[in-house]
Amino acid sequence: MISTKNDLLLFDTNLSITMKIRTTCISSGLILFLAITGCSLFAADKVDVYTTTSDRTEDFSHRQINFVKNASQTGVIEINKSKHFQEMDGFGAAVTGSTAYNLMQMKPDERTKFLQETFSPRKGMGYSYIRVSIGCSDFSLSEYTCCDQKGIEHFSLQQEEKEYVIPILKEILQINPKLKILGSPWTCPKWMKVNNLDERKPFDSWTSGQLNPAYYNDYATYFVKWIQAFEKEGIPIYSVTLQNEPLNRGNSASLYMGWREQKEFIKTALGPQIKKAGLQTRIYAFDHNYNYDRIQEEQDYPLHLYEDKETAAYLAGAAYHNYSGDVEELNKIHNAYPDKELLFTEASIGEWNDGRNLQARLIDDMVYLGLKNVQNWCKGVIVWNLMLDSERGPNREKGCRSCYGAVDIDKSNYKTITRNSHYYIIAHLAKVVKPGAVRIESKGSKTPELEYCAFQNPDGSIAFVVANSSKQPQNITLHDGKKYISHILPAEAVASFCWK
Numbered sequence: 446m447i448s449t450k451n452d453l454l455l456f457d458t459n460l461s462i463t464m465k466i467r468t469t470c471i472s473s474g475l476i477l478f479l480a481i482t483g484c485s486l487f488a489a490d491k492v493d494v495y496t497t498t499s500d501r502t503e504d505f506s507h508r509q510i511n512f513v514k515n516a517s518q519t520g521v522i523e524i525n526k527s528k529h530f531q532e533m534d535g536f537g538a539a540v541t542g543s544t545a546y547n548l549m550q551m552k553p554d555e556r557t558k559f560l561q562e563t564f565s566p567r568k569g570m571g572y573s574y575i576r577v578s579i580g581c582s583d584f585s586l587s588e589y590t591c592c593d594q595k596g597i598e599h600f601s602l603q604q605e606e607k608e609y610v611i612p613i614l615k616e617i618l619q620i621n622p623k624l625k626i627l628g629s630p631w632t633c634p635k636w637m638k639v640n641n642l643d644e645r646k647p648f649d650s651w652t653s654g655q656l657n658p659a660y661y662n663d664y665a666t667y668f669v670k671w672i673q674a675f676e677k678e679g680i681p682i683y684s685v686t687l688q689n690e691p692l693n694r695g696n697s698a699s700l701y702m703g704w705r706e707q708k709e710f711i712k713t714a715l716g717p718q719i720k721k722a723g724l725q726t727r728i729y730a731f732d733h734n735y736n737y738d739r740i741q742e743e744q745d746y747p748l749h750l751y752e753d754k755e756t757a758a759y760l761a762g763a764a765y766h767n768y769s770g771d772v773e774e775l776n777k778i779h780n781a782y783p784d785k786e787l788l789f790t791e792a793s794i795g796e797w798n799d800g801r802n803l804q805a806r807l808i809d810d811m812v813y814l815g816l817k818n819v820q821n822w823c824k825g826v827i828v829w830n831l832m833l834d835s836e837r838g839p840n841r842e843k844g845c846r847s848c849y850g851a852v853d854i855d856k857s858n859y860k861t862i863t864r865n866s867h868y869y870i871i872a873h874l875a876k877v878v879k880p881g882a883v884r885i886e887s888k889g890s891k892t893p894e895l896e897y898c899a900f901q902n903p904d905g906s907i908a909f910v911v912a913n914s915s916k917q918p919q920n921i922t923l924h925d926g927k928k929y930i931s932h933i934l935p936a937e938a939v940a941s942f943c944w945k
Contacts, residue, residue, distance in 0.1 A: 492930050492944040495876055497869050499804040499937040505570075505872060512944075516922045516929040520890045524899045524907060524925045528886035531786075533900065534824040535573030535625050536875040538831035538851050538867070539791070540617075542578065542585035543839045545609035547832045550859040557616065559852075559862065563831075563872075564621040566879070570872035573621065573880050576790055576827045577610060579630040579671050582689070583697040583844020584830055588651045591671060595636040597663040600670045614680050623880065625683040627790065627827065628671065629732060631698035633664050638700070652843060653694040655701050656710065665714035669722045686732035686764050686790065687715065692740055693733065697844035703742070704749045707731075708756045716759030727761035729788055735770025751782045762786030765823075767814060768793075775821035789818040793829045794867055795837070796847040804937070806866035811912040811939045812896045815870045819884060819898050826874065828867040834859075869939065877908035877943040894919060895934075902943075909942040 491509040538544075548556050562569040580590035585605060592600040602611075618624055632638075638654035639645040648654035656664060672682045687710065691702035702710075707730055719726060730747050737743040747763035750756045762785040765775060775787050792814050794800030818826050833840075833850035835857070840846055851868040855861035879902045887899035887909065894915035900908040913919045913934040923930040923942070934940055 492932075492942055493877075494932065495873060495941045496935065497807065497873065497939050498935050499807045501803060503935060503938065505869065510930070510932060512928045513931045514929070516924070516931055520892065520920075521922045521924050521929075522887055522889040522897065524909065524923060525886035525888075526901055526907070526926065529901075530884040530886075531822050531824050533819075533878055533880060533882045533884065534788070535880045536826050536871045536878070537572040537574035537576070537625075538828045538871060539576040539578075539584075540610065540613060541582055541830050542605045542609060544584070544830050544832045544850070545605075545613040546586060546839060547834050547854055547859065548613050549609050551854070552860070555860060560613075560617055561620055563868075564617050564624065566621055566623075569620075571621070571875040571879070572871060573623070573875055574625045574627065574825050574827050575614070575617070576627045576629060577614070578689070579628045579668070579685070580632065581605070581698050581841075582631045583841045584833070584839070584848075585698075585841060586839055588698055588841065590630075590632065590634045590667075591674075592634045592667055593636075595634075597666050597670075600667060600674075602674050611675075611678050611680065615678070618680065625825075625880070626675075626680065627684045627686070627729075627788075628675075628682050629686045629689045629790070630700075631689050631696065632700045633660075633667070637664055642706075651698045652696065653699055653701060656706065658709070661710050661714040662718070664710070665718040668715060669718050669724065672719075672724055672726055673722070682726050684727040684729060684761065684788075686729045687711070688732060689791075690733045690766065691731065692738040692743055695843065697841040704731075704746045707746075708750050708753055711750065711759050712753065712755040716756070720759070728759055729762055729764040729786075729790075730760055732764040732766070732790055734766050734768050735772060735774040738769065745778075747778060747785070748781055751785060757782075757785075760785065762788060762824075764788045764790040765818075766791045767818075772813065772817045772821055775818065775823065779822040787821070787823045789814075789823045789826045791827065791829050792867070793845065793848050794865060795845065795849050800849040801853070801863065801865055803866055803869075807869060807939060808912050808914045808937055810866040811870045811873070811910075812914070814867075815874055816896050816898050816910065816912065819874075826871065828871060832862075835863075873910055873939050873941045877902075877910065877941045879903060879908075882908065890921065892919060895921065906943055906945050910940070911942075912939050913937065 494508050496503045497505050564572045581588050589603050633656050637660040638648040639657045640648045675682050687707055688702045694701050730750050737746055799805040828851055830850040832852050835853055835855045853863045878900045881903040882900040885899050885901050897911035916936050918936055919934045
């Protein structure tokens with residue numbers, strides 16, 4: 446029997462992906478193995494490194510480096526696989542109505558190419574979590590819910606879901622069948638709203654108002670019907686939050702819902718109905734800023750829900766945004782109830798923070814949005830719109846009119862794509878940190894310009910993500926207890942490492 450082996454490396458400049466094809470010829474036939482480098486299947490003695498610099502001289506570039514036998518004993522970052530923290534659910538972006546609309550304007554082959562680059566666990570970045578709105582958001586084509594005619598019996602999915610959101614989700618699920626999907630409402634149907642809980646007068650407005658307790662059961666049924674409608678389309682809903690930004694009365698579609706309201710709604714209606722329907726969908730509370738919008742009576746919002754055992758029994762945990770407050774709030778919430786999960790569900794870039802300037806945003810977003818949320822116990826990180834057009838739309842009045850997408854597509858041709866900081870930070874995490882990975886201890890280097898985090902994937906591989914804020918290159922040395930890795934990080938760069 447004669448056996449020959451040959452390796453062939455292919456590089457796709459559009460996807461920034463290296464493919465290794467190994468052919469093994471045996472007298473009885475030809476066996477073909479294909480690996481797309483995430484952690485390379487064949488180079489067990491190599492480390493995969495992905496790098497993006499703020500000046501784009503390296504644009505998610507990939508290289509393989511060797512382990513080193515001897516390394517400096519100073520400044521070593523020790524990776525301790527025996528000390529575990531939270532299990533990771535994934536990293537991703539919101540597929541809003543606006544995102545789905547923009548994607549549907551692309552030529553089908555170009556759209557598929559972008560979605561494969563973004564969501565494929567093997568051929569692309571491996572985005573693994575999506576947030577969608579239950580009804581409209583401020584990035585929808587119109588204001589609507591799935592039951593605008595009074596009476597829950599009139600529930601039905603609407604044009605935006607049927608023509609844009611659902612087709613896009615189905616295409617993404619073909620690329621990544623294990624994708625997790627989170628649903629969040631911006632408002633309940635208007636006929637369920639009152640002006641306040643004392644007067645309880647009808648409130649015919651998309652903006653603000655409160656949920657009438659008389660409709661708690663109907664609104665819980667609304668959630669159940671929405672989850673079931675998507676599942677009927679072959680789109681499983683992994684999780685929901687009760688209300689996007691429940692302390693924000695001013696969004697184009699919004700509903701005020703303090704912690705007392707969430708507690709009663711969860712334990713008397715939503716929790717029991719989801720359980721009765723046999724749904725496995727996870728429920729997350731809150732879904733707003735670290736500092737509870739400085740409203741004194743709403744401080745420690747999720748803790749009040751956890752204190753009520755009936756309510757807590759239905760909750761997986763709490764979700765947060767970063768528009769105000771300090772990320773350290775997450776650590777406080779975790780320490781109070783370590784059995785409850787934390788999820789980061791929204792952050793935006795836009796005109797106010799120079800969002801299309803990668804040099805201005807890449808490092809700060811990786812440090813404060815990506816790494817610090819994970820260091821403070823978040824199981825996942827989701828940014829806002831995956832794709833907006835070059836005019837920051839489509840969007841709604843009273844919503845964000847100055848936001849950019851994780852990527853922006855040129856409205857003149859729906860072809861030319863600009864990748865912004867949010868796209869890169871999620872890509873750098875999702876590419877090497879797989880769902881089910883566990884955050885592990887990494888410590889040592891006191892260099893203030895370096896921020897980092899380490900993980901162990903379900904297949905045993907190690908992932909390490911680091912941001913270098915220095916205007917100078919930085920030499921780093923990693924030690925996983927057995928092997929050493931030495932590498933020079935470019936100035937103002939983000940890098941992801943993965944090795945078996």
